[in-house]
Amino acid sequence: MPITGKLLIGQSAVSGSSKPINAINPATNEPLEPTFAGGTKDEVEHACELAEAAFGIYRETSLEDRAVFLETIASEIESIGDELIERAMAETGLPQARLEGERGRTCGQLRLFANVVRAGEWLDVRIDPPLPGRTPMPRADLRQRHIALGPVAVFGASNFPLAFSVAGGDTASALAAGCPVVVKGHSAHPGTSELVGRAVQRAVKICRLPEGTFSLLFGSGREIGQALVADPRIQAVGFTGSRNGGTALMKTAQARPQPIPVYAEMSSINxxxxxxxxxxxxxxxxxxxxxxxxxxxxxxxxxxxxxxxxxxxxxxxxxxxxxxxxxxxxxxxxxxxxxxxxxxxxxxxxxxxxxxxxxxxxxxxxxxxxxxxxxxxxxxxxxxxxxxxxxxxxxxxxxxxxxxxxxxxxxxxxxxxxxxxxxxxxxxxxxxxxxxxxxxxxxxxxxxxxxNGWPTGVEVCHAMVHGGPYPATSDSRTTSVGSAAIFRFLRPVCYQALPEGLLPHSLKDGNPCTISRLVDGKRE
Amino acid sequence: MPITGKLLIGQSAVSGSSKPINAINPATNEPLEPTFAGGTKDEVEHACELAEAAFGIYRETSLEDRAVFLETIASEIESIGDELIERAMAETGLPQARLEGERGRTCGQLRLFANVVRAGEWLDVRIDPPLPGRTPMPRADLRQRHIALGPVAVFGASNFPLAFSVAGGDTASALAAGCPVVVKGHSAHPGTSELVGRAVQRAVKICRLPEGTFSLLFGSGREIGQALVADPRIQAVGFTGSRNGGTALMKTAQARPQPIPVYAEMSSINxxxxxxxxxxxxxxxxxxxxxxxxxxxxxxxxxxxxxxxxxxxxxxxxxxxxxxxxxxxxxxxxxxxxxxxxxxxxxxxxxxxxxxxxxxxxxxxxxxxxxxxxxxxxxxxxxxxxxxxxxxxxxxxxxxxxxxxxxxxxxxxxxxxxxxxxxxxxxxxxxxxxxxxxxxxxxxxxxxxxxNGWPTGVEVCHAMVHGGPYPATSDSRTTSVGSAAIFRFLRPVCYQALPEGLLPHSLKDGNPCTISRLVDGKRE
Structure with a gap:
């Protein structure tokens, strides 16, 4: 499985045509092969177009199908084997044991989100039954679920080349929510990114999902990232990095004709x-x-x-x-x-x-x-x-x-x-x-x-909050680690008096998805 | 209970010193007495200072105390009697029956939020028990609850002088979340606003809450509103009005040294x-x-x-x-x-x-x-x-x-x-x-x-979503009507390995608040 230096757009591998990137082995300052030619706005356009085309189908995959997709990504990453660890070591200077642990965490995180998808808490189903006899006005049948926001841009972080990168927490939670993902890979570990990106690409194919469910772009400087956040099809952004980088993305997102949320995890002295x-x-x-x-x-x-x-x-x-x-x-x-x-x-x-x-x-x-x-x-x-x-x-x-x-x-x-x-x-x-x-x-x-513990070592679980007030993050109402991270990529929709045949599956009578629901304000 | 034309700052009534406002009876174009002298930045400062001082105590009121406060506001509004309806009719041109219905809705909304507070779903309690024997690393005891964001600025809307104004949905949900509220009253119905504001003020006193839990400011033009949103103590904004007004507040909120969320409900053609x-x-x-x-x-x-x-x-x-x-x-x-x-x-x-x-x-x-x-x-x-x-x-x-x-x-x-x-x-x-x-x-x-219904008539319930993608609102992830509106003013905090004596009451062993909890990912 050679690393080719290509962008992954849907099921294709594409040669970039802008400024080339080489990873640097930080232990030696020597460049690593191959060269990754950066993408242009054309590739951003193409990836976003495919993501938008995939969204309609991907967001309505069944809970089980989506969970299996996340699990397939995990097993495809594992199937890369030692090559992934070796490349990540060369690109980041991080030791083998740490990267093996991080791979375990990354795959465990994907599997956690698979179970989160299955459990369906994220749908936040609320049902207020009709009150036809209420005076002075009857109440209609009202049902709520959460739906995916749309295609999400994810920025790989330098310090966790697996767990906060191409198939890291942002990608896992966005995919879990039903959002196609376009990743801007971090320029410090493009080879690791390509290997993981190809694993996700294979999982998309194995699960017969629309190819635009996932793409991976590279580009030096800020041009590609800014173009991605400005693209009208992108509906939310996940980022872990510097305060300068994060606030620049926040500005771009706010300046769009339609502003979108940016979840930037930036700086903290803990x-x-x-x-x-x-x-x-x-x-x-x-x-x-x-x-x-x-x-x-x-x-x-x-x-x-x-x-x-x-x-x-x-x-x-x-x-x-x-x-x-x-x-x-x-x-x-x-x-x-x-x-x-x-x-x-x-x-x-x-x-x-x-x-x-x-x-x-x-x-x-x-x-x-x-x-x-x-x-x-x-x-x-x-x-x-x-x-x-x-x-x-x-x-x-x-x-x-x-x-x-x-x-x-x-x-x-x-x-x-x-x-x-x-x-x-x-x-x-x-x-x-x-x-x-x-x-x-x-x-x-x-x-x-x-x-009486230490802040390093962030447990991936349901109660975790890896977030906090600005400038730790751009949005204190969320977490970027743990199962609640899925809520960043969802919004509520209310369905009023819809005929049973038109209701989304998760809202139908009889609770066919067997998920926790709030009925008339009471938890069932 | 005469209308005095004063600002209500904590438990005080204060004469403003900037440009005066008179309500206009739209049916006659005649000005209504009294004149409300607008506030200055000094009054904004003072109200925010009191709100900040109140926050520490108010946010940790017990579920029952906070619920009773919301119910007291409702009964104090009802106790105003016909004067409120008459003044609102004169200031808005809306007919009596409509305003009586709106008063019922406003008080019903406050009482709904009282029950939402009691039910405690809004705390989103999540508990991941410790796994001391897990290898390679044990898991610590991890617990999550939501806490209030801080003082909230609410802008009264012109078209619902009761239900979307001084003690309307934004105020009710922010108070329910544990946030003190500083209202900028709408200049079209200052008399109605003062009457309702005094009812809230009385409820604060009756419930022995810190005076800064609620203040009501007036001011023509945008100066007071912009100063309020820019004040560093304000942590979120609720607004219903025009797209121009909403986007101006979004810009101010984003330009702060610490950006804050703005929940602006703006324009929609339905x-x-x-x-x-x-x-x-x-x-x-x-x-x-x-x-x-x-x-x-x-x-x-x-x-x-x-x-x-x-x-x-x-x-x-x-x-x-x-x-x-x-x-x-x-x-x-x-x-x-x-x-x-x-x-x-x-x-x-x-x-x-x-x-x-x-x-x-x-x-x-x-x-x-x-x-x-x-x-x-x-x-x-x-x-x-x-x-x-x-x-x-x-x-x-x-x-x-x-x-x-x-x-x-x-x-x-x-x-x-x-x-x-x-x-x-x-x-x-x-x-x-x-x-x-x-x-x-x-x-x-x-x-x-x-x-097969009509969009007018928005039910105040658990499944309602009065929200939607930009430009309908500034934040599609939320609703401004219904019990889920409370989530706009909350953020999650994770408590790791805290001794029982330091844990917030809602997170203690034995579930002393008897609320729904997610334990190890399973709903209890």
Whole structure:
């Protein structure tokens, strides 16, 4: 199964004709073959045309057929075998075990959505039976279900070349909702993208779905992505990446004659609050857990713990000392791309040079290209609050400790935080009163609050929220991980007094899909 | 209970200091006392400051306390008595029976939301129990609930001075969600607004809620409204009105440092498809129903049937003839405001002067101010498709019949429609195959599809969708009428491994709120 460097448009593989892309092996800075010639607006047009043509059939596939399609994608990805892992390693510098785990997560996620589709909760069926005798006016028969929005544009992320890329969470949830997907593959891992894209393409064929159900485009720069979001057939956008990238897509989406929703997961520093009793009882253990979380994947996670907040105390000093020792021992790790490495270095320099920040530790420097050298820095709450730049995400294994005068200042820092994906409390029983005063503030800042764990490692389940207030995401009302992600690509439709023969299957009398329904406001 | 012309900020009544507003009795064009001096940015600031201060307490009121608050608002509105109806009649020109019905609907809506709050479905509780023995990684305890977004700005609509105004659907659903509300009252009915505002103010006091739970501002022009939407404490916006007004608020909301959702319900022409068998069997009866719907409230409904689409046929001729006779008999009705009357006249002129449209009938002209003279016009599908202006809403009792060559052209017209609140099918059993080919097109265009009824009369229930694709609304994923409207003002939060003592009440073990929950993906 050679990688060809082609765009996948429906069932075709097409050679692009604009600026070529080569993946770079970040461990060596050497380009990888083959060259991917970027697509043009013509290919965007063609993919969107096919997606629109597929939509009518795809959105009304039966729950079972759609579930089987998602499962087929998973098994086709698995059938690629080692080639996928090897290519992803070469393109991202990520280690084998991590990528094998990510493949498992990606396929598990597709299978979870298959079961979500089958369960039918996403249809949010509501039935208000007719009240013909009601005065002064009778009530008609009213039934509601959710339908798919239309073709969705998905942007692959650099940091999860499988789980947040071509067949990642955005694609899985959009397909689950009944939306055809046009992916703009990330230029950092085009070979991995093509391999996965071909797996999806095969699944479309095996399941005899319209070819426009899935397409995969490549293109350097922003031209292809912007054209995709501006295309009138695209009805929603899923994106994981930088704040600049995300806000640019939001602007394009809002400027369309018909504005559309953009689900951009952007930047987060994922504060960790170290409460006093926990620090006293197990500061060293917490330091160990923290450094473990910080070094995972060279800190290239949306949920990396980039901020630690605590009252200045001897126990905090011990924590910092212990963490610093452990940070010094962190070996260098290859970052995903030269661009991410450059941005990381700039971010660390911003901290070092701010004059308000003290370096507690740096990890080991590497002698090969694009090596992330971990960092731990310390500043005071007042300096942090006076310098908004210190709140900016440094994407990589670097974290900043904020020393506060007292618990009141801890709470004040909390109120000044921007929107976050996750906020962590390290707390013991004796910290409960403190945690209780903090929680109402933290809830307003984040999509997920966790206690005595670490924010990295986002469970793909029903209760997960991988989201949060701006600028963590563009739309705090949603999650991009977990089964509730499907709701991003749906909208409700009410059917009033429709004859049984015209009603959608899921709304017919007798509940033929055997799904949970809200009948007259009561859950059945 | 005299009307004072003051702004209601928390528990205070405050005199404004900017441009004064007087309601105009549209039946006479005479100004009504008292004068409302408009608010300034200072009052916007103050109301938002109080709303923010109230939010922490209000959002965590118990389900029962919040439900009782909504019910108290309803009974306080009812306790105003005839004064409310008389003032609303004078300010809007709407007849007594209509306003009494609207008051009933408004109070019924508040009571529906009280029960929605109690039922707790809106919390969307999801629990994924821990899997400590799972390999390779254990799963933590994960629980999700929805929380209120924050203070909400609500804009009163002119056409429902009670049901879509100060204590209308937006306010009721935002309060139900746990959001304090700052209302910008509509300048056409400030007296009605003050009366209702004082009822809400009293309910806040009776229920011992923080005063900032509710405020009511007035102001002519857009300054106050724009300042309100731009205020950093406001977290969402509810609006019903013109497309210009709605899109201006969308722009302001998007330009904020933190963009926020705007739920604007804007413009819709609510097409009615007259299918051939139905026209054959009961064309005259359909004409009667149509004209009844068209003349309701002088056509000043978001859901007025502004477009009729059918194949040209002798039966359609009979329908048009019958409808025309009935339109000629429609007496003139006072419109809501001189501005709305002027816009209506311009809209009708645009039809009359287009050169592509034939006048089938006009209703009776009035000899008092601001009288809506009904209208029925006819054009061909090709002329309609060539002139986008003919798709623009004419707010008032005017409708346009589109004659199509055949059913294929009917379907083509359907594909060219903009987003709509409601689409109606008049159909008999023999029309089922035709309706089946149309439905997939119509579903993509509207929030509600109805058969053999009329779009006016929007039931306030669980299955209702009063929404639809742009430009009908700014956000097709929502409804502004019915219990699902509450979801507009909520976002999910996930709690991971929180100690029982820190968990929100609704998420605690044993389901103490006795609400429906999704446990491990299964409905309980």
């Amino acid at each position: 504060p960790v609050f170290l409460l006093p009793e926990a620090l006293k009882a197990r500061g060293q253990q917490i330091a160990e857990g923290f450094v473990g979380s910080l070094q995972m994947g060279a800190g290239q996670f949306c949920t990396s713990p980039g901020l630690l907040i605590a009252v200045k105390s001897p126990e905090l000093d011990v924590f910092i000392e212990t963490a610093a020792e452990k940070v010094k021992a962190i070996g260098s790790q290859t970052m995903l791309t030269p661009g991410i490495f450059y941005a990381y270095e700039q971010g660390v320099k911003r901290l070092s040079n701010s004059g308000k920040v003290r370096e507690a530790a740096r990890g080991k420097a590497g002698d090969t290209p694009n090596q992330c050298q971990a960092g731990l820095f310390v500043t005071s709450a007042s300096d942090f609050l006076n310098d908004l730049e210190l709140q900016e995400e440094v994407f990589g294994s670097t974290s900043l400790v904020i020393e506060c005068a007292d618990q009141a200042e801890v709470k004040h820092v909390a109120t000044q935080l921007g929107g976050q994906l996750a906020i962590t409390l390290q707390m013991d029983d004796g910290d409960l009163p403190t945690a209780k005063t903090l929680l109402p503030v933290l809830e307003r800042k984040a999509g997920r609050i966790l206690a | 097409p009615v498809f007259l299918l051939p068998e139905a026209l054959k069997a009961r064309g005259q009866q359909i004409a009667e129903g149509f004209v009844g719907s068209l003349q309701m409230g002088a056509g000043q409904f978001c859901t007025s049937p502004g477009l009729l689409i059918a194949v040209k046929s002798p039966e359609l001729d009979v329908f048009i003839e019958t409808a025309a006779e009935k339109v000629k008999a429609i007496g003139s009705q006072t419109m809501l405001t001189p501005g709305i009357f002027y816009a209506y006249e311009q809209g009708v002129k645009r039809l009359s002067n287009s050169g592509k449209v034939r006048e089938a009938a006009r209703g009776k002209a009035g000899d008092t101010p601001n009288q809506c003279q009904a209208g029925l016009f006819v054009t061909s599908a090709s002329d309609f498709l060539n002139d986008l202006e003919l798709q623009e809403e004419v707010f008032g009792s005017t409708s346009l019949v589109i004659e199509c060559a055949d059913q294929a052209e009917v379907k083509h017209v359907a594909t060219q429609l903009g987003g709509q609140l409601a689409i109606t099918l008049q159909m008999d059993d023999g029309d089922l195959p035709t309706a089946k080919t149309l439905l997939p097109v119509l579903e993509r265009k509207a929030g509600r599809i109805l058969a």
